[in-house]
Amino acid sequence: MTSLTASQAWTRAQLNAQPRYAIVEAGLLPDEARTRFLKSDFSRRSIMRQNEFAELREYGPWLVDVSHLTFDEFSTHELFSVRQALMGWISSDCPGDQLNEHLSDALLAKNEVEEVFLIRSYAPEVLPLLHNRPDLPWHPWLFGPLKEWWLPTDDNDWQCFEGGCNKQLSEYHPITLDAKLWQALELDPLGYNLVTELERSAPEVFTSSCHGDRLTQVEKAIDTGRKEGLETPEDVSLFATLNLFDREFPGNWSKWSQAKTLVQEKKLPLGHAMRRLSE
Structure with missing residues (x-):
């Protein structure tokens, strides 16, 4: 110095x-x-x-x-x-x-x-x-x-x-x-990956054009998914994506508690659990 x-x-x-x-x-x-x-x-x-x-x-x-x-x-x-x-x-x-x-x-x-x-x-x-x-x-x-x-x-x-x-x-x-x-750096690679993917495939989910704001938005959705008990990167990413598209998710889906049971107790991937409950 x-x-x-x-x-x-x-x-x-x-x-x-x-x-x-x-x-x-x-x-x-x-x-x-x-x-x-x-x-x-x-x-x-x-x-x-x-x-x-x-x-x-x-x-x-x-x-x-x-x-x-x-x-x-x-x-x-x-x-x-x-x-x-x-x-x-x-x-x-x-x-x-x-x-x-x-x-x-x-x-x-x-x-x-x-x-x-x-x-x-x-x-x-x-x-x-x-x-x-x-x-x-x-x-x-x-x-x-x-x-x-x-x-x-x-x-x-x-x-x-x-x-x-x-x-x-x-x-x-x-x-x-x-x-x-x-x-x-307290960085979560999952958040960076998801921001990159959504900027490419679905930029409309973002409320700001600032990358920092977008990362914050994604990290909040990821945190919500983890607080719901999801653990694997695939499950957390899917949850965060659904939450970003629909701010009311999962509160507006009546079968969410059943989906969590299938994920946590039956060890099904979240995507599979949601498809099963939607059939």
């Missing part, structure tokens, strides 16, 4: 003509502030570059060039004053388009069986956990093009995470989350 304050680090980068970039998650801005942000004159790039995220770009993270501002100007600017939407600022010698490409690649992670998930790798609650795993092979790739990444803290201060100071991107190395990271 650097011994400099955020203000001192900013001034040093400014004197060295080193670019500085803010990351703003537009979906966390109030509607009026988000409109101002998207119409502002700041040079900015959507980090959600992938085509499958096209509908989420307006609400997702943006890389904003703030090199022309002093630290005080940056800290007090109306577009960066909403702390819950400001994901921090970065100093880097890597060109902005390459850095944006890199951060976009870092939105995707794999688990140990090669399933791909979207993660908020840039978020203050996620980045420190990733930075704390230099034992994993993707770590030098992820932090290589960064000089410093300053994250906002709860006490209205800043915390610095140092990178490799590379001027060019290294060969892509996908982020793979081991069991320890899954637990630390």
Whole structure:
């Protein structure tokens, strides 16, 4: 960790003509502030570059060039004053388009069986956990093009995470989350899988275009299924899907208690139990 304050680090980068970039998650801005942000004159790039995220770009993270501002100007600017939407600022010698490409690649992670998930790798609650795993092979790739990444803290201060100071991107190395990271991040792969599948097959079940909101919506449905006593991923996923399509399910189905009995006592998959009771 650097011994400099955020203000001192900013001034040093400014004197060295080193670019500085803010990351703003537009979906966390109030509607009026988000409109101002998207119409502002700041040079900015959507980090959600992938085509499958096209509908989420307006609400997702943006890389904003703030090199022309002093630290005080940056800290007090109306577009960066909403702390819950400001994901921090970065100093880097890597060109902005390459850095944006890199951060976009870092939105995707794999688990140990090669399933791909979207993660908020840039978020203050996620980045420190990733930075704390230099034992994993993707770590030098992820932090290589960064000089410093300053994250906002709860006490209205800043915390610095140092990178490799590379001027060019290294060969892509996908982020793979081991069991320890899954637990630390409190991530449920079932929720990520279900969001991905529903975004592809039934996006109408979602009440928001923000990926974070969609994940929260799915996780609530999954939690409801588990509270009903369902255990297997297949049963929980089916329950959550039905609940997302019909918010009254299972309360509006008179045979739900019978279905649960078949699942819990007869060990039938939920889908089979529901078909049997519907015949």
